[in-house]
Amino acid sequence: MTKNFFNNKSFKIFKKGEKYIPGLVQTFAKNPFQFSFGFSPIFLNKGKGCYVSDINGNKLIDTIMGIGPLILGYNNKIINKAIKSQINKGIIFSLTNPQEVELAEILNRETKFDMFKFSKTGADVTSAAIRLSRAYNGREKILSCGYHGWHDWSAASLKRNNGIPKYSKKIIQKFEYNNLKDFLNKVDNKTAAVIMEPIIFEKPNLKFLKTIRQITRQKKIVLIFDEMWTGFRLDIGGASKILNIKPDLVCYSKAIANGMPISVLGGSKKIMNLLDKDVFFYTTFGAETLSISSAIATIKLLKRDKVLQKINSRGENLIKNINKLINKHNVTSVSIQGYGSRFRFILNDKKNILKTFMHEQYLKNNILWNGIITLSYSHKNKELKKIIDATDKILKKISKHSLSELNYQIKGKLIKSRPL
Ligand SMILES: Cc1ncc(COP(=O)(O)O)c(C=O)c1O
Incomplete structure (x- = not known):
């Protein structure tokens, strides 16, 4: 029927x-x-x-x-309990809340990145990562592999890209996954950041990824792994942990809080600390506590039950x-x-x-x-x-x-x- x-x-x-x-x-x-x-x-x-x-x-x-x-x-019971218990205490506060520190400490332990900032969407943190990269090395060009969100710099490379300044379209170039030649043809000393999904669907070619890591390090280009899908899904530490290749910055969202809206930017101290100097990345709901408590409860459960x-x-x-x-x-x-x-x-x-x-x-x-x-x-x-x-x-x-x-x-x- x-x-x-x-x-x-x-x-x-x-x-x-x-x-x-x-x-x-x-x-x-x-x-x-x-x-x-x-x-x-x-x-x-x-x-x-x-x-x-x-x-x-x-x-x-x-x-x-x-x-x-x-x-x-x-509708997971343990996550619901964490969210409900937090609702009774408060959704957002006028000063910062200790759970932000607790989550950052857990993330440091689990992912081995030094520092973290929280936001709401994947596009928020990939955009912050791009801004940080440009501030770090003073360059502007972006090489990208995969999808990274709706903001100007990223959507400039999509088919549906009306309403985006010509400059953004000129400044970003896509390279093909597992195609080292394509990457080598496009990377240069003007490149500020290489942002990529470390694994999409295709089996990763280790030589491709390791060479990208090597060249970005040599040329002082910031390597950003967009682990929106692979983080907290393939492994708690994402593809970076599985492949044993550490980028300079990492972006997580999606599975980290079992459905609550939170995204995370992580990375090395020397780059992340620029966020406390002259790189601007602040948002009202970044410290919304229901998502943070859900992320803490989700990560604990992911770990406890393997x-x-x-x-x-x-x-x-x-x-x-x-x-x-x-x-x-x-x-x-x-x-x-x-x-x-x-x-x-x-x-x-x-x-x-x-x-x-x-x-x-x-x-x-x-x-x-x-x-x-x-x-x-x-x-x-x-x-x-x-x-x-x-x-x-x-x-x-x-x-x-x-x-x-x-x-x-x-x-x-x-x-x-x-x-x-
Ligand atoms: C790999 C990847 N990066 C970034 C994003 C953008 O995340 P958001 O839609 O939360 O802004 C997505 C969204 O699907 C994604 O799959």
Whole structure:
């Protein structure tokens, strides 16, 4: 039976939302056209563990997890307790609060960076890192690899970059991940900072990363690791710890507080201390205590229960099983890339027919899927088995039909490509 994910109720709220909110959403990954419009749910309103409910009461296994933050899962008792206990004491104070120091001390112990500043969004801290780098070496050019947020300097390198001064567009250059030649062609003595996601999905080439570290050190360029995804997911100390490559500055957010809005800039004393001199980075809600207490409780739990080792090993097992199924059904248009707790499906189809088909089929199996599987501690054997069973059925169908036949079975609109 076809489930009722999209109906009059959701369409009415969608129409009202479009009237009052440009594009309806606050972040592009939630845009209804990133799903199968006319078939998929648009609004979620409840979550427990790794399950979410849409506004029509459909319960789904979530494989998106708030686009990264929910490392433990929705509505976690221990984290809720920490937040509630802090609510009773105060959300924000007129002077600084000791928990800021406690969190900084924990981060120092766990990540081995010297000093930290707290803010709200990923873009806040990547932007602060860029400003610090420029102040440190007096240069302006940025080399970037990956996505780093919506602020001018970063969005200047995206496709959707209207409203940004020409200067910002000139001053940033992208280089390709694992392409050392591309990096070497672009790095020079005018470069202030190299900012990169140390691991995205592709397996990291150690020579590529180590050479970047070596050259940035030689040329006095600040190396910034954007560990928004990998920090507190791949390892508490992020990719930098796993790879044993230490950048000068590091940026964390997403999983660090299981969904509460906090981002962290960390780094070496000699650069970070410029924030107490003439580099300006201050924000009212940087010291908001609910997020800070949630981060402390999350990190303690990640450590106590060895959560990340467990998620990543479960995820590696899931990848192994999906790869077996791809081979079993001899599907050449689908492959997997990434690490246990976050991996993507590479689909050989530019029109998004496969992606839309798979998304709808996963929904029919009560799984919310957007092409990337982001796991949490709440995804246990039961849920992983459901994902494997659904994938088996979906790959079987893909193996038996042409793209146009699959397209014919799609109920909603084809998923739109991202403007990145
Ligand atoms: C790697 C990376 N850096 C930076 C950001 C920007 O973070 P925010 O959206 O919190 O500003 C994101 C957001 O998804 C990200 O994935």
